[in-house]
Amino acid sequence: MNRAFAVMTALICLLFASAGFADQPTPWQVDLQTPVTPIMHEIKWFNYYTLWFIVPITILVLILLVVVAMKFRASKNPVPSRTSHNTMIEIVWTVGPVLILFFIAIPSFNMLNAQLTIPTNPDLTIKATATQWLWSYEYEGGENPLSFDSYILKDEDRAAAGKEDLGAYPRLLAVDNELVVPVNKTVRLLVTAAPTDVIHAFAMPAFGLKIDAVPGRLNETWFKAEKEGMYYGQCSELCGKDHAYMPIAIRVVSEEQYDTWATSAQGDLSGANRALMALAAQPADAVRVAATESK
Structure with a gap:
């Protein structure tokens, strides 16, 4: 049984054997290349991690632009608001970006430190x-x-x-x-x-x-x-x-x-x-x- 399985495995590998793994740019490539080093694994993880911030922010800004364009257009509001500022809005758009940058900066600095720290006794x-x-x-x-x-x-x-x-x-x-x-x-x-x-x-x-x-x-x-x-x-x-x-x-x-x-x-x-x-x-x-x- 083991011998038959071994022979079958060998035949399958021979059938699908290729010239070896080669990573290179591909047509219409939108993702990063397959990571093969510890640093590249961290880079790819960080790329996906930042998307959890970038995508919601992009959607939020788009929604706000649409709302402002529709709700505060000249035909609907011929007399514009004269509100000079809003304390709550000022707090939100100050504290929000600070927190976002904080959560991005920590893993970013860790990754940068790993890149710049040369391991002792390289092979x-x-x-x-x-x-x-x-x-x-x-x-x-x-x-x-x-x-x-x-x-x-x-x-x-x-x-x-x-x-x-x-x-x-x-x-x-x-x-x-x-x-x-x-x-x-x-x-x-x-x-x-x-x-x-x-x-x-x-x-x-x-x-x-x-x-x-x-x-x-x-x-x-x-x-x-x-x-x-x-x-x-x-x-x-x-x-x-x-x-x-x-x-x-x-x-x-x-x-x-x-x-x-x-x-x-x-x-x-x-x-x-x-x-x-x-x-x-x-x-x-x-x-x-x-x-x-x-x-």
């Missing part, structure tokens, strides 16, 4: 340097720190890179060399721009991450990706004529895959990236576990 430190119009990454630590450049992937280079699947590697968002990080590990990110360059911004929506890259200044942030997959962002500071062609791609993998990639990338970055792509195209871990149990 990995990466420096991202912006230049017109690419990102350069350097993995800090070790005797031979790994570093490479990340350019936008041109359409004519897709076949050679093995990235012809527009679903997994979308146009204007895919890059030649992705930033690779391990899942469930705290990554400290140092962001700057080349000394003679302009201001850029490192933004990854699914991570709740957005920080300026300023020449001559080192800004610091962090993230902890909770789900494996490919995630896309862009430079979010107008930085020149090719601002729209400066994407950011982060591939989140298991710790074992990351260790293998980091070792291989020292000598052959392209080969190491291709190996990760091949693993991403394979069925999920559940398939391998089920296949093992069926033996």
Whole structure:
């Protein structure tokens, strides 16, 4: 019975296996991207939380406008009221906004504090340097720190890179060399721009991450990706004529895959990236576990 169930599970996973989770903008998207970091979970919660204030206020203002327009129009009130003020109204529209701002400010400050407080002893430190119009990454630590450049992937280079699947590697968002990080590990990110360059911004929506890259200044942030997959962002500071062609791609993998990639990338970055792509195209871990149990 268990063996039959394991085989059936493996077949189902094989049938529906895909190239892996990839979060990116979608047509007519009105909601935030799926959160995959603790900070982004808080941001999405705060987004819905503020709607409980915004929607009622908007409806109230609309109702008041309609009432005023209908009840106090010139045809119905040819002689306007000469009331100068109303004490109760003054109290309500002073105390009300103060209370609303109080309930919004507390979780807002808590979230801001979580974003700006860098966890002690991060598992990995990466420096991202912006230049017109690419990102350069350097993995800090070790005797031979790994570093490479990340350019936008041109359409004519897709076949050679093995990235012809527009679903997994979308146009204007895919890059030649992705930033690779391990899942469930705290990554400290140092962001700057080349000394003679302009201001850029490192933004990854699914991570709740957005920080300026300023020449001559080192800004610091962090993230902890909770789900494996490919995630896309862009430079979010107008930085020149090719601002729209400066994407950011982060591939989140298991710790074992990351260790293998980091070792291989020292000598052959392209080969190491291709190996990760091949693993991403394979069925999920559940398939391998089920296949093992069926033996």
